[in-house]
Amino acid sequence: MSYFIDTKYLNLIGHRLPLFKKKKTDLWNCRCIVCGDSRTNKNKARGYFYRQRNDLYYKCHNCLASQHFGTFLKNIDSILYQQYVFERYATGENGPKAHTKAEEFVYQYEKVEFKPKPLIETVAQKLSELPDDNEAVQYCLTRGIPRSKFTELYYINSVRKIQVIAPEYTSIKTEEPRLLLPFYNEAGELTGVTMRALRGEHLRYIMIKLKDDEPLIFGMNNVNKEIPITIVEGPIDSLFVDNCVAVAGTGFSKIESLGLNKELITIVFDNQPRNIEVCRLVEKYINLNYKVFIWPCGIPEKDINDYVAGRGEIQQLIRENTYQGLMAQLKFTEWRNC
Numbered sequence: 001m002s003y004f005i006d007t008k009y010l011n012l013i014g015h016r017l018p019l020f021k022k023k024k025t026d027l028w029n030c031r032c033i034v035c036g037d038s039r040t041n042k043n044k045a046r047g048y049f050y051r052q053r054n055d056l057y058y059k060c061h062n063c064l065a066s067q068h069f070g071t072f073l074k075n076i077d078s079i080l081y082q083q084y085v086f087e088r089y090a091t092g093e094n095g096p097k098a099h100t101k102a103e104e105f106v107y108q109y110e111k112v113e114f115k116p117k118p119l120i121e122t123v124a125q126k127l128s129e130l131p132d133d134n135e136a137v138q139y140c141l142t143r144g145i146p147r148s149k150f151t152e153l154y155y156i157n158s159v160r161k162i163q164v165i166a167p168e169y170t171s172i173k174t175e176e177p178r179l180l181l182p183f184y185n186e187a188g189e190l191t192g193v194t195m196r197a198l199r200g201e202h203l204r205y206i207m208i209k210l211k212d213d214e215p216l217i218f219g220m221n222n223v224n225k226e227i228p229i230t231i232v233e234g235p236i237d238s239l240f241v242d243n244c245v246a247v248a249g250t251g252f253s254k255i256e257s258l259g260l261n262k263e264l265i266t267i268v269f270d271n272q273p274r275n276i277e278v279c280r281l282v283e284k285y286i287n288l289n290y291k292v293f294i295w296p297c298g299i300p301e302k303d304i305n306d307y308v309a310g311r312g313e314i315q316q317l318i319r320e321n322t323y324q325g326l327m328a329q330l331k332f333t334e335w336r337n338c
Helices: 002-016 069-076 078-089 135-142 147-152 159-164 252-257 276-287 304-311 315-320 325-336
Strands: 021-024 027-030 047-052 055-060 066-068 154-156 178-184 190-197 205-209 229-232 244-246 265-268 291-293
Touching (some): 252 265
Parallel strands (some): 229 244, 265 291
Antiparallel strands (some): 021 027, 047 055, 178 190, 190 205
């Protein structure tokens, strides 16, 4: 009897559910009204009503919403829900019981909270959810990036899809897949992304900024300001170092606006002693009395990523070659003349 009542009320609200239809016995389908289903494909319908014993349940295969039909109805139409409760729980298999008021029947439903899909996941897939033969996963494994970091990295199968969340970037015309690294501020808000080439494209990185009034610092949503912090150039480099953020280039002036304790900061520049701009920055931050990592002579790798891919762990090397003040000046001179 209860299943019959569930299906009766489902048919009463069916006209309100987009693309609602009966697929087969004990199975109905519609576009999910919890998450809105696909934003790009209006024909997507991934919400299902199905029978389990003598009850009807709802499940969405997009947002994974899962609930009893009564809960679903309550969220759609509270007045119709009251009638449903009275009819379903005030009558038994052998006819009406003596109760006359719906208020006398209390039915406890499990409260289900639904979290909206993160903005970045509307255009890209998390690496941790992809198979090993995916080209972005293969790239990361080749570069020695720990699998524990795969939850922070994404694969976008067409770079042009970024226009869904950044429509002003109309200059992007290509459709190649890329590795996507999202930037968040301390509040966890998406401020931008960088997309790394996977197939040898001429433009290795494409940077997208979503908040003009905030600096792009990779890792700010995870950093602990109370313990030593390492600041590097590249977002991928930062994945190999504990409590690390990246300025995404040589824009180290950003760090002065982050409210970090200078005494806890170690700056790691790329290993480019012949690069005038890099040398100028190293010297600048030594003169500002920051602790600076100086690459030992004899190491050919140009950055942390290359070093780890070829040799392994980097943190001990950083600890043993970080200097400040006059010693930093001396080691900088040696490095520049390597």
